[in-house]
Amino acid sequence: MPKTHNDTAVKETKGCAQKLLLEALELYNCEKYTESIKKLSAAHKIFLAFKDIAKVSVCISLTGLMKYLSKEEDYYKSLLLIEDSKFLAESTGNKSVIAVNKFAFGQIYFCENKYNEALFYLAAAADDMEDFPLIRIKAYTLLALTYIRLKNKKMAYDFLEIAFRYAETSGLKQECHNISRISDSLLHTKIDPDQKNKKKEKENETNNSVLGALAKVARAVNTESSIEELLLTIAEETRIVLNADRCSVFLYDKEKNELWSKIAQGVEKGEIRFSADKGFAGYVVKTGETIRIKDAYNDSRFNKDIDAYTGYKTYNLLCMPMRNIKFEIIGVFQVLNKKNGDFTEYDEEILLSIGTNAGIAIENNMLLNIQQKMIQDQKNLFTGFIDTLSASIDARDKITLGHSNRVKQYSELISYKLGLDEDFTEIISKAAMLHDIGKIGIRDAVLQKKGSLTKEEYEHIKDHVRITYDILCRTSMNSAFAEITEIAASHHEKYDGSGYFRGLKGEEIPFGGRILAVSDVFDAITSDRHYRDRMPLKDVFSIMIKGKNKHFDGKIIDAFLDIPCDIIMDVLISEYGIKLKDADRKQLSMVKLIDFANILQKEKPNKTEQKIIEIFNCYYNRRSENNDDY
Numbered sequence: 001m002p003k004t005h006n007d008t009a010v011k012e013t014k015g016c017a018q019k020l021l022l023e024a025l026e027l028y029n030c031e032k033y034t035e036s037i038k039k040l041s042a043a044h045k046i047f048l049a050f051k052d053i054a055k056v057s058v059c060i061s062l063t064g065l066m067k068y069l070s071k072e073e074d075y076y077k078s079l080l081l082i083e084d085s086k087f088l089a090e091s092t093g094n095k096s097v098i099a100v101n102k103f104a105f106g107q108i109y110f111c112e113n114k115y116n117e118a119l120f121y122l123a124a125a126a127d128d129m130e131d132f133p134l135i136r137i138k139a140y141t142l143l144a145l146t147y148i149r150l151k152n153k154k155m156a157y158d159f160l161e162i163a164f165r166y167a168e169t170s171g172l173k174q175e176c177h178n179i180s181r182i183s184d185s186l187l188h189t190k191i192d193p194d195q196k197n198k199k200k201e202k203e204n205e206t207n208n209s210v211l212g213a214l215a216k217v218a219r220a221v222n223t224e225s226s227i228e229e230l231l232l233t234i235a236e237e238t239r240i241v242l243n244a245d246r247c248s249v250f251l252y253d254k255e256k257n258e259l260w261s262k263i264a265q266g267v268e269k270g271e272i273r274f275s276a277d278k279g280f281a282g283y284v285v286k287t288g289e290t291i292r293i294k295d296a297y298n299d300s301r302f303n304k305d306i307d308a309y310t311g312y313k314t315y316n317l318l319c320m321p322m323r324n325i326k327f328e329i330i331g332v333f334q335v336l337n338k339k340n341g342d343f344t345e346y347d348e349e350i351l352l353s354i355g356t357n358a359g360i361a362i363e364n365n366m367l368l369n370i371q372q373k374m375i376q377d378q379k380n381l382f383t384g385f386i387d388t389l390s391a392s393i394d395a396r397d398k399i400t401l402g403h404s405n406r407v408k409q410y411s412e413l414i415s416y417k418l419g420l421d422e423d424f425t426e427i428i429s430k431a432a433m434l435h436d437i438g439k440i441g442i443r444d445a446v447l448q449k450k451g452s453l454t455k456e457e458y459e460h461i462k463d464h465v466r467i468t469y470d471i472l473c474r475t476s477m478n479s480a481f482a483e484i485t486e487i488a489a490s491h492h493e494k495y496d497g498s499g500y501f502r503g504l505k506g507e508e509i510p511f512g513g514r515i516l517a518v519s520d521v522f523d524a525i526t527s528d529r530h531y532r533d534r535m536p537l538k539d540v541f542s543i544m545i546k547g548k549n550k551h552f553d554g555k556i557i558d559a560f561l562d563i564p565c566d567i568i569m570d571v572l573i574s575e576y577g578i579k580l581k582d583a584d585r586k587q588l589s590m591v592k593l594i595d596f597a598n599i600l601q602k603e604k605p606n607k608t609e610q611k612i613i614e615i616f617n618c619y620y621n622r623r624s625e626n627n628d629d630y
Contacts, residue, residue, distance in 0.1 A: 013046060013050075014046070014050060014052075016046065017042075017043045017046035017047050017050075017052075017055070018043075018055075020039045020040075020042050020043035020046070021039070021040070021043045021055065021058070021059065023039050024036045024037075024039035024040045024043065024062065024066075025062075025132070025134050025135070027039060028062070028065075028066060028069075029134060029138075029175075031069075033066045033067075033069045033070035033072075034066075034070050034072070036062075036066050037063060037066045037067065037070065037072070040059045040062055040063045040066065041059075041063070043055070043059055044056060044059035044060065044063070047059060053088055053091065053092055054089075054092045054094050054097045056085075056088060057085045057088035057089040057092065057097050057100075057101065058089075058097055058100050058132075060081060060082070060084060060085035060088070061082050061085045061089065061100050061101045061103075061104040062100065062104060063081065064078045064079070064080075064081035064082035064085065064104055065078070065082065065103075065104040065107055065108065067081065068108050068111070069107075069111075075108065075112060078108060079105070079108060082101065082104045082105055082108070085101055085104075086101050089101040095128040095129075095130060096128065096129055096130045096131035096132060098128065099124070099125045099126075099127075099128040099129040099130075099132075099135075099136075099139075100125070100129070100132060100135060102121045102122075102124045102125040102128075103121070103122065103125035103126075103129070103135050103138070103139050105117075105121040106118050106120075106121030106122035106125055106139065106142065107122075107138075107142060109121060110122070110142050110145070110146055113149075115146050115149060115150055116359075118142070118146050119143065119146055119353065122139050122142050122143045122146065123143065125139045126139035126140050126143060133166060133170040133172070134170075134172065134175070136166055137163050137166050137167050137170070137172065137175050137179075140159050140160075140162045140163035140166065141159075141160065141163045141178075141179060141182065143159040144156045144157070144158075144159035144160040144163065144182070145182070145186075147159065147353075148186050148187070152349055152352070152353075153187055154346060154349055155349055155350075155353060156186075156187060157183065157187055160179055160182060160183045160187070163175075163179050164176055164179045164180065164183075167179060227362070227366060230362065231249045231251075231261070231362070234249055234354070234358045234362075235247040235248065235249050237354065238333065238335060238351065238354055239335065241350060241354070242318070242335050242338070242343070242347050242350060242351065243338065243339050243340060244318075244335045244336060244337060244338050244339065244343075245336055245337035245338075245339060246312070246335075246336045246337065247333065247334070247335045247336070248261055248272075248333075248334045248336070249261055249322070249331060249332075249333060249334075249358070249362075250272075250281050250331050250332045250334065251330065251331040251362070252276060252285055252329060252330055252331050252332070253276075257275065257276045257277070258273055258274065258275060258276055259273070259274055259275075259276050259281050259282065259285065259331075259332060260272065260273040260274075272306065272309070272310075274303065274305070274306070278303045278305070279301065279302060279303025279305075279306065280293065280296075280299075280301055280302060280303070280317065280319045280334065281303075281319060281332040281334055282303070283301050283319075284319050284320065284321050284332050285321065285329055285332060288321050288329060289321075290318075290319065290320040290321070290348055290351075290352075291318075291319050291320075292316075292317075292318050292319075292342070292343045292344075292347075292348065293316055293317050293318075293319075294316050294342050295315070295316065296314045296315060296316065296317055297314075302314070312336075314336050314337065315336075315337050316336075316337060316338055316342050316343060317334060317335060317336050317337070317343070318333075318334075318335045318338075318343040318347055318348065318351060319332060319333065319334045319335075320332070320333045320348070320351050320352065320355055321333075321355075322355050322358060322359045322362070323355070323359045324359050324363040330359055330362065330363055331359070331362065333351055333354075333355055333358075335347075335351065383430075386430055386433050386434060387433065389433075389434055389437050390404045390405075390433045390434060390437070392437075392440060393436050393437060393439055393440065401575070402574075402575040403436065403523055403524075403527065404432060404433050404434075404435065404436055405433070405574075405575075406519075406523045406527075406571055406572075406574065406575070407432045407435065407516065407519045407520050407523050408429050408432035408433050408519075409571045409574070410518070410519035410522060410523060410560075410568075410571060411428050411429065411432045411512075411515050411516055411519045412425060412428070412429055413560075413563050413567060413568075413571075414515050414518065414519065414556060414559050414560050414563075415428055415515065417559040417560070417562055417563060418515075418555075418556070418559050424512070427483055427484055427487065427512065428487060428512040428515055428516070430484045431483075431484045431485075431487035431488040431491075431512055431513075431516060432488075432516055432519065434468070434472060434484065434488045435468065435487075435488040435489075435491045435516055435520065436464065436468070437467075437468050437471055437472070437488070438463070438464035438465055438466065438467030438468030438469070438470075438471060439461075439464045439467075440467070440471075441463070441464065441467040442460065442461055442463070442464050442467075443460065446460050446461055447461070462492070462500050462501070463501075465489055465491070465492050465500060465501045466489075466501045468488055468489050469485065469488075469489035469501070472484065472485035472488060472489065473485055483510075483512070486510045486512075486513070487510050487512035487513045487516060488513075488516070489501070489513075490502075490504060490509050490510050490512075490513030490514075490516070490517075491513055491516035491517050491520050492517070492520075493505075493509045493513060493514075493517065494517070494550070494551045494552075495509070495514070495549060495550060495551060495552055495553050495554075496549075496550045496551070499517075499551075509553075514552070514553040514556050515556055517551070517552055517553075517556075518544070518552050518553075518556050518557060518560050519560075521543070521544070521547070521551070521552075522540070522544060522560070525539075525540050525543060526540055526572060526620075534620075537600060537616065537617065537620060538600045538601075541593070541596070541597035541600060544557060544560070544561070544597075545557070545561075545597060560593065561592065561593045561594035561597065562592055562593070562594065563592065563593055564588065564589050564590075564591065564592055564593075565588040565589070565591045565592065565593060565596050565612075565616060566580060566584075566585045566588035566589040567589075568593060569588060569616070569619055569620075572619070572620060573619055578619065580619065584615045584619075587611065587612060587615055588612070588615060588616065591612055596612065596613075596616065599612060599613060600613065
C-alpha cells in the first residue's frame with residue numbers, strides 16, 4: 001500500500017524532533033546548556049504530540065540536568081524534574097531511556113560531591129546505555145573522574161580506557177582527545193590507542209566485572225524489597241567479580257554489639273550471629289580497617305567457631321567494613337578463598353567500589369522496610385478503627401447485621417467494573433463500612449420500629465447522614481479520611497438533586513457517594529427490615545433501572561448491571577453460610593444482571609431462561625435456610 005502524504009509528514013516531523021534531540025546533546029557536550037534547553041523544549045513538544053513517552057522522558061531528564069548545569073534551577077528543583085521523568089522512564093521498560101534518567105541523577109550528584117550516589121547511578125547508566133553513545137561515554141568518563149576524586153587511580157584509568165574505546169568505535173574523535181587529555185593531565189598516564197587488542201580485552205574484563213557488579217547491585221536496590229534478597233545479590237556479585245569461593249555480608253547490630261547474616265554462601269543452617277568482638281569481622285568493625293589475610297588459621301584474630309559451625313575451611317580472605325552515607329560502619333564484607341592465589345590491593349579497590357554502593361543500598365532498604373512496617377501498622381490500626389465503628393451499628397440493630405459489609409462488597413464490584421484504581425477503591429470501601437455510623441445517634445424506638453415510620457420519625461432517621469458527617473469530620477486524620485467522610489455522607493444524595501442531607505445534584509455528588517447510593521439501595525431492598533420483607537426480584541430490578549439518571553448516576557447503574565449473577569449472589573448469601581453449587585454457579589455466571597432483569601420482564605421465558613430464574617430465586621428466597629436440593 002503506497003505511503004500517503006500524511007505518513008510522510010509524520011515521519012519528517014518525528015525526524016525533526018530526533019534531530020533536535022541530537023543537537024541538544026551536542027550543545028550539552030560543548031557546555032552550551034541554555035541553548036541545549038531550547039532544543040530539548042522544542043523536541044519535547046513534538047514527542048509529546050506523538051505520545052512518544054520514551055523520548056519525552058529523555059527530554060525531561062536531560063532538561064533537568066541542563067537546568068542544573070546552567071544554574072537556571074537549583075539542586076533540589078532540578079532533581080525534582082528528573083524525578084518526575086523517572087516514572088515515565090520506568091513505565092517504558094526501555095533500558096536506554098531509564099539509563100539516561102540515571103545518568104542525569106549521577107552527574108548532578110557528582111557535581112554536588114556526593115560520590116557514593118554518583119557511583120551508584122553512573123554505573124547503572126553506563127551498563128544499560130545502548131541508544132545514546134555520547135551519554136554512555138560521558139557516564140564512563142564521570143565514573144573515572146569520581147574515582148580520581150576518591151583517589152583510586154587504578155579504577156579511574158580503567159574506566160577512562162573504556163570511555164576511550166567507545167568514543168573510538170563511535171567515531172567521536174573529539175571525545176577521544178578529551179579523554180586522553182584527562183588521563184594525561186590528572187593521572188599523568190597516556191592512553192595508548194595502538195594497543196587495541198590488549199586494551200579491548202582489558203576493557204571487556206573490567207566492564208564485565210566491576211561495572212557489571214555495580215550495575216546489578218544498583219538494579220537490585222530498585223527491585224528487591226527483601227533485605228535477604230538484596231544481600232544475596234550483593235554477596236553473589238562480589239564473589240564473581242573477585243573470583244572467590246564465597247562471600248558473606250554481615251550486618252552490624254550496634255545495640256547488641258553483634259554481627260549477623262542470613263546470607264553466608266554455602267551455609268544451610270540459617271542465620272549466623274556472633275559477638276562483634278570476635279574474628280576478623282569483629283576486628284574490622286572495631287578498627288574500621290580493611291584486612292587481607294593469606295593464612296587465616298595462623299592469625300590469632302581468626303574466629304574458628306564459624307568454620308566449625310558451617311563445616312567450611314577458610315584459607316585466605318579479604319575483609320572490609322561497609323559504611324553508610326554518613327561513613328558509619330553498618331556491616332562487613334568477608335570474601336573467602338581466592339581461586340587463583342591471594343587477594344590483592346586491586347581486589348581491595350574493587351570491593352571498595354562495590355561496598356560503597358552496597359552500604360547505601362542496604363541502609364536505604366532497611367529504612368524503607370521500617371517505613372513500610374510503620375505504614376502497614378498505621379493501616380491496620382485504621383482498618384481496626386473502622387471495623388470497630390461499623391460493628392457498633394450492627395450491635396444496635398441485629399436486623400441490619402452485615403448491611404455495611406455487603407454495601408462494601410457491592411461497591412468494590414462496581415469499582416472494579418469501572419476500572420477504578422486500588423487506592424480509590426479502598427477509600428470507597430472504607431466509606432461503605434462507615435456510611436451508617438450516624439445511626440448511633442438515632443433513637444432505638446425509631447431505628448428498630450417494626451411498623452411504618454411516621455413523617456416525624458422518617459425525618460429523624462434521615463438525620464443519620466448529617467450525624468455521620470459530623471462524627472467523621474471530627475475524626476478526620478488526613479486527606480484520604482476527609483474523602484471518606486464526603487463519600488460516606490453522600491450515599492443518600494440523588495442524581496436529580498432530590499436527596500439528602502445537602503441536596504447535591506449530578507456531578508456535585510462525590511463519585512464514591514454515587515457508587516454507595518447504588519450499593520446501599522440494592523442491599524436495602526434485597527434485605528429483610530423490621531417493617532417489610534425483602535422485595536421480589538422483579539421489583540428490585542425495576543427500581544434500579546427506573547432510577548437511572550434520576551436517583552442514580554446512569555453509568556454506575558450500567559456498571560452494576562454488567563456484573564454476572566453468580567458474583568452478586570455470592571454477596572447476597574454471604575451472611576447465611578450458603579454457597580452456590582458448582583452447576584448453579586456455571587449457569588448464573590453466563591448471565592449478567594441486566595440480562596436477568598430482562599428475563600424477568602418476559603411473559604414466557606424459554607426453558608433455559610426459566611431455569612436461570614429458578615436457580616436465582618432458590619438462593620434468593622431460601623438463603624437463610626439450609627441449601628437443600630430444590
